[in-house]
Amino acid sequence: MVKGLFAALAAGLVAVPLLANTPSISAEEETPDILAPGEGRDETFYYCVACHNTALIRRSGFSRQQWDELMDWMTERHGMNPLEGELRETIVNYLAQAYPPRRQRGPAFTNPFASN
Numbered sequence: 001m002v003k004g005l006f007a008a009l010a011a012g013l014v015a016v017p018l019l020a021n022t023p024s025i026s027a028e029e030e031t032p033d034i035l036a037p038g039e040g041r042d043e044t045f046y047y048c049v050a051c052h053n054t055a056l057i058r059r060s061g062f063s064r065q066q067w068d069e070l071m072d073w074m075t076e077r078h079g080m081n082p083l084e085g086e087l088r089e090t091i092v093n094y095l096a097q098a099y100p101p102r103r104q105r106g107p108a109f110t111n112p113f114a115s116n
């Protein structure tokens with residue numbers, strides 16, 4: 001039926017612009033693998049991205065104690081759910097090994113494009 005064909009075409013033509021207008025989330029969307037590899041990465045990612053993206057984390061370099069204190073600061077100052085117990089251990093340990101103070105991060109430049 002010609003009419004049916006037109007209807008189908010019209011539906012297709014309507015659907016395409018609708019899809020094209022869907023805001024692109026891919027550019028901003030982050031997944032856990034944006035963080036340095038390590039045990040506790042996923043826990044850290046999901047706990048922390050509730051309020052801000054990982055740029056704040058990735059650009060930081062702290063000792064374990066500083067990361068630990070930062071968790072309290074985030075809770076007191078910014079209303080983060082208190083991070084306690086095992087999860088706190090996991091996350092602070094992860095942060096301390098993945099984002100240590102910059103000076104201690106290793107003697108040599110590491111190529112960010114090299115596979116690890």
Ligand code: HEC
Pocket residue numbers: 044047048049050051052056057060070071074078079080081083091095
């Ligand atoms: C309840 C919301 C919230 C959660 C959850 C949260 N943060 Fe934050 N965080 C903030 C706010 C607000 C700031 C300040 C942002 C600014 O200064 O622009 C901040 C700032 C930071 C900073 C920058 C500190 C500096 O040097 O100025 C780091 C690093 C950070 N957060 C790490 C984390 C980590 C790691 C987690 C997960 C354990 C986390 N955040 C979870 C709200 C949160």
